[in-house]
Amino acid sequence: MTTHAASWLPLSTGERSVAIEVLVHGPLSRTELARRLCLSAGSLTRLTKPLIESGLLIEVAEAGAGLGSGSGSAEVRQGRPSQPLDVVAESRSFVGFKITADMVYGVVTTLRSDIVARHDRPLESREPDRVADLLAEMTKELTHAHQGLAGIGIGVGGLVENRTVVRESPFLLWRDVPLAELVRERTGLPVVVENDVAALVEAETWFGAGRGLDRFVVLTIGAGIGYGLVQGGRRVPNAEEDRGFGRHWILAPDGPLTPDGERGSAVSLLTIGNIRYQINAATGRDHSYEEILALAAAGTPGPARVIGEAARALGILVAHIANFAMPQKILLAGEGVGLMDVAGDTVEETVRTHRHPLAPRVALETKVSDFHDWARGAAVLAIQVLVLGPAQT
Template sequence: MRAASWAPLSAAERAVAIEVLTHGPVSRSEIARKLNLSAGSLTRLTKPLIESGLLVEDAVVTAPSAPPAPPPPAPSSRQGRPSQPLDVVADSRFFAGFKITEDTVYGVVTDLRSTVVAAREAPLRTREPSAVAALLHALASDFAAGFPRLAGIGVGLGGHVVGPERMVTSPYLGWEAVPFPDLLEGRTELPVVVENDVAALVESEAWFGAGRGLERFAVLTIGAGIGYGLVIGGRLVRSADDGHGIGRRWIINPNGPLTPDGDRGSAVALLTIPSIRYQVAAATGRPHTYEEILELAAKADPLAARVIDEAGRALGTVVAQIANFAMPQKILLAGEGVGLVEVAGEAIGEAIAANRHPLAEPVALETKISDFNDWARGAAVLAIQTFVLGRPKTAP
């Protein structure tokens, strides 16, 4: 049986639902203030949300040792409901999120507020779409056995989704226009949303993480590739270019390194884990892990320090360019590669300063080392959004 949904909601109902979901428990007066609503309008909007089970009114609990309550005040002429907090029941529904890499599937279960309550991973032995759908179905079935109120599934991967048919194209998986959401829905009988993994992570951070409550918020991810997402007006900016990647031709230093992936001196050539490993291996004749390279650079090994210093200056340049053109209130650095920040912090700061106006505001920069479960959690947030708001519109 297909899971129940609270959608469709009106724009005003949606705004109230998101406010309570991401900030609750929250008082009615605070909601009315933030959304510029009258008390009467808020009462009208919250009534169907409470009746549908999306929102609940928090009971005011008096401690046993509390003194007797004073007599009630005289009736007021103010209209509307009392300022009683509104909240959601976080464990009323659960959501599965999956991150698909080239060789592994990472899965998590979250509650309605995106708190991870279970996690699993499984090797990806084949990238054939129906086999991948079967693997995710098996994982989702295991999750549903422990969390019977599983309400939806989100999937994040390196690629993009096109058109109302929700066709998935992923160079990493060798997919071209694959109807993967339909393949998985047919097996699980649950709503499925598939999205570019960076977009899923940005949505997760905008609703429940570093960007919560911000009007302008940017995310830059470094790891196997370069990812970028921008939130304006509290919503992720969408375009037909989503999922194609921006780093291969984002030239930071035209005299920079030439690597197998990306143009000479591009963000990809300078910043990604495979490119950094390639540069060190080409110079030393033997492979190193990314963590080994960072450790060598921290110990002032000349070769590793040069590569990491150059990567740090590239990262600082990219951060400054994002700050200059997008003017976000905060930039979040995330991904498996952000250990670079700890080792190359000085170079990053110098590059930011060199590429910003001397009187410009300091860049609000936050760093989060993300493992693959964080990416899977982002996919689960897509399922939460779909459950609350209905299916998102895909890029043209």
């Protein structure tokens, strides 16, 4: 299966800036585009003309026709109609994969990262060639009904170098696996590989909760703890991505000692596996995370205590991040955020306790993420490669 993807690389820097602004924020009027990019009307016309002629941008019906009043509406109608510009989101498709220890979750997205198909397969072997074979098979299955396939993004829990080689993945027991090359050989498509948290941060920065923000943080809780910082609208690369964030961040010195993480660390207190471990150690029974949350909500003493400690730990962690990074928003995501439904008040109260009394309220947004959201994040990596080129991502 070999497919060749068109790219945006022939575009000039100015043309690409216009196209990206419309992709991420559109549809946008020419007036709004000029304002956002600090361009004169003439410069914008010069930049948009080839984009429209090539079909990359199209003029769409003006949303909310009739909005505005007085001289503003009259001025619009005196000259050429100011039709908003947009991209054709369905013109290209992208595949995103999230690889876990025992499953591969796959999605197909549009150019704007909207998921249009899902397909999951069990990971029966962690041998790199077998995994690459599986990803190629899934790509073929996912895209038989979708045209214009332009790239593949893959998210893994681990340390990734140059968005091509998985240097270390504790979940897959991998070291120095050239995953991008293995999948590209089997599909003929551009392939980008990245740490899964980094991929999620990119997706939320371009198309999600962080869109348009200068300073933004993503904090994930689930099997582990992930952290991503956006500064100046761009993700700050982190040399310690998935090398143990939170294992040594002590939030409660007298807190629990668990198999993973130091005593009282963020990992010991907040990850799903360690919460389940605490309940099992106390009761001798194995409960799912959802069962523990339900028992805590019902006031069952053991689960209520563990979840209460987790909520206070999360509040301290959020407060510390807000105090030092000063983000405009913190997005709390991952499979463990059901904690907020049961103990969100405790989290909020703890955040306030660990902030200056005059500090502004932390804008904390919660997003329950499943593995398809992580796969979507990987697809956004492929979108970025198409739009920006490999050297700029």
